Amino acid sequence: MRTKTDMLDVTSRKLAPYVLLFGCYLISYGHLSPGGGFQGGVVLASGLILPALGCRPQRREDLLSNYALNIGEALGFVAFFLIGVAGIATAGYFLADPFSQSDSPHAWFIFILNLAIGLKVGAGIGLLSLLLIRESLEDEDG
Amino acid sequence: MSLSTDLTVLLLLLAPLSAAVLSLLGKLFSSRGVITPAFILWLVGSIWALVAAAPSIFSGVALEYSVGGWLEPYGIGLRVNGLTWIATLTDIVIASAAWLCTRRYRRFDPLFYFFFFLALFSLQGLLCTKDIFNLFVWFEVLSLSSFILVAYDGSLNAKLAAFNYLIISSMSILFFLLGVWILYQLSGVLALDQMTFRLDALRARSTPD
Amino acid sequence: MAKILIVGLFCIGLWGILAGRSLIRKIIGLTIFNSSLVVLFIISGRLDGTAAPLLTIPGEPLFVDPLPQALMLTAIVVGLSVTAVALILAVKLYRSCGTLDVREIEDCIHESEH
Secondary structure, X not given: XXXXXXXXXXXXXXXXXXXXXXXXXHHHOOOOOOOOHHHHHHHHHHHHHHHHHHOOHHHHHHHOOHHHHHHHHHHHHHHHHHHHHHHHHHHOOOOOOOOOOOOOOOHHHHHHHHHHHHHHHHHHHHHHHHHXXXXXXXXXXX | OOOOHHHHHHHHHHHHHHHHHHHHHHHHOOOHHHHHHHHHHHHHHHHHHHHHHHHHHHOOOOEEEEHHHOOOOOOOEEEEOHHHHHHHHHHHHHHHHHHHHHHHHOOOOHHHHHHHHXXXXXXXXXXXXXXXXXXXXXXXXXXXXXXXXHHOOOOHHHHHHHHXXXXXXXXXXXXXXXXXXXXXXXXXXXXXXXXXHHHHHHHHHHOOO | OHHHHHHHXXXXXXHHHHHOOEHHHHHHHHHHHHHHHHHHHHHHHOOOOOEOOOOOOOOOOOEOOHHHXXXXXXXXXXXXXXXXXXXXXXXXXXXXHOOOEHXXXXXXXXXHHO
């Protein structure tokens, strides 16, 4: 039986918060610099995959819950959809900024859209990878 | 019965999409009763849109729609012309026959019909699109839902067939993407009609007479 | 230099898909093939200029063509979902047959039929 060493366990758990922080940075600066919802979301997901691969199995179950990720993914989708429909209701077309007076949307509107996309992508890719990892690690962990 | 141009094009796309959403709701609440209403919703919506589009199509005018109010060089355009109309009609006939077949063959659950209507939605988008890159995206959505439909049987044979289909189809769609790159480099646009125009101009300039 | 990289990635990906006998190797080949086209688009968009396509400074010098970047973002997302479906199919096949070799999986199917 292959076991995870202490070093791998500790490193992955200590490194993951910084990866998640970098993901949040990419999402929240998407309207000013290269980055945005999808890229930041993928980095968030890699912050979830890192402890899933490195930690001991029982710790992995404690740290990451499928239920929370499921809720996060659904919330992201619903938020994006509601913002889009709010555009139809106020300005007449999908994804219009409801509060903008001119043609171009506000920067904070793009920021909110990026948050919704980041939540959806991060939770979605994280969930997908976690399911695949669990499926393939079941034999190994017993 | 008459609809505005925008609503006709939207209805053509929203009919299969709302049928798919209805099937997904049926999966969430595990009720099989939504399958027939979803089919009827799709059928009535599509035929209504076709009937509403018919007068304009038969007088030779294509229906145009810009998604999100963004006009041509920035936004995504949709167009319904005569060819789209005939292809949609064929699509409706064949998909109805396929639906009846799935009902007769086995009792599939609503999730199967979600992917069925998702495939029909992407097929409709494929027929309406005006842009060569969106053609690629619709092709991919169509093939992703087809992979799942092929593997839905759950037998070993079906899974291997779906895998082989996935590899061959994804490889060929990447060659299509290479073609998109060549055309984009030559013409500088992605909209199909402008691309034809610019390539014709390019050919006229390069012929030596 | 970039051209050599793109052609190299293209050939490696194609060879991986065609000659690999393992399912995972085929999926890796597909991903490398996809990446070669992404690099091709991004490099061709960079020919106009090198600044990021954001209108923050008035009178910005030539910036990169943003369209290929937007297209490749979409292509990456699409490639990701194709890879996910392929991996799930591979896991299911491995669960049933205990091998990743395509020919052995075919033998396994023939045996289970008879």
